[in-house]
Amino acid sequence: MPELPEVETVVRDLARLVKGATFTGGSVARERNLLTPDAPTFISAITGRRILGTRRRAKWVVVELTGGLLLLAHLRMTGQLLVVPAGAAGDAYVRIALSLSDGREIRFRDVRAFGRIALVAERSDGEAGSSLDPASPPLLAGHGLEPLDPSFTAEVFGGLIAQRATRIKSLLLDQRYVVGLGNIYVDEALWRASIHPLTPAKKLRPEQVFDLHRAIIQVLDQAVAARGSSINDYTAPEGDGEMQEQLDVYQRTGEPCRRCGSTIRRLVVGGRGTHVCRTCQRPPKGIRGAGTARAVMGPRWSQGATPDTVGATRRERAAALRRAARQGVVA
């Protein structure tokens, strides 16, 4: 699942591969993946544009084009941006293909088809508009702080969350506060800071806010350096990442905590699979331990997460076995 480190890797790879290239046309196999404009307008508007550079905003890939246009891509769950020779073998999941004058093409491949491509005008303030009209309102309005920007300080972060009663995990997943975090890195940052995901944000002590702020930056920096986590479908134009090998809790249900040896547990917070060490991450007062309080688990929580279960689902068990085999541990 592409989060900030994965999107950042795609953006950097794309810059190396296609900066300076010019679009000569393209095809839209599935128009629902195109947020705006309609397919014929999209193809005609992008044809002849040259790629000036790439950047990232939140989890959006932003490709800067001549003529004041921005090509945006959100990968959601399974989206990929690939740069291949035109005519290279593809499959049914290539939703949009854009040809380049040098004989290559950029392909947006997306198995689950949740991802979105948009072509919009850059506004005078540098933000992406919501249409080809540079006077259109910002498309990405409402996004929060960039966690790797110097403006993301512990003080600002603390001020954002101080009044919020919502669970800290749900808040961190909400892109209106801090952008770029998804399920993987939220679980990882909370483990690093030894904070339970069900803790109400406003109940965090000042030192916990400080630790969490630092953990967010550190885990994202480390993941960017590792080119992100290649889990399921994620890959970048220049290849997979390696952060999945360095994750401490995500999809490690049933395995020992690397800090204290306790078994990593799985619960559901805000409808999302969540991974914790219940020894390092003490549940907040008034909320019973994970796996016992159905009221805080939600109806969709996966049954079968018993203490001696290795992985809450068969898929997780299989992943745990593969991981064990890869690391030379006899399962």
Add this chain to the structure above:
DNA sequence: AGCGTTACCCGCACGC
């Protein structure tokens, strides 16, 4: 208004 929850989108893999 804030917060929690569900439905939706979609394809896959799981599990019966």
Add this chain to the structure above:
DNA sequence: TGCGTGCGGGTAACGC
């Protein structure tokens, strides 16, 4: 082999 279901990023809608 075949069918029902959980999963999940983001958004919308709903209820308390």
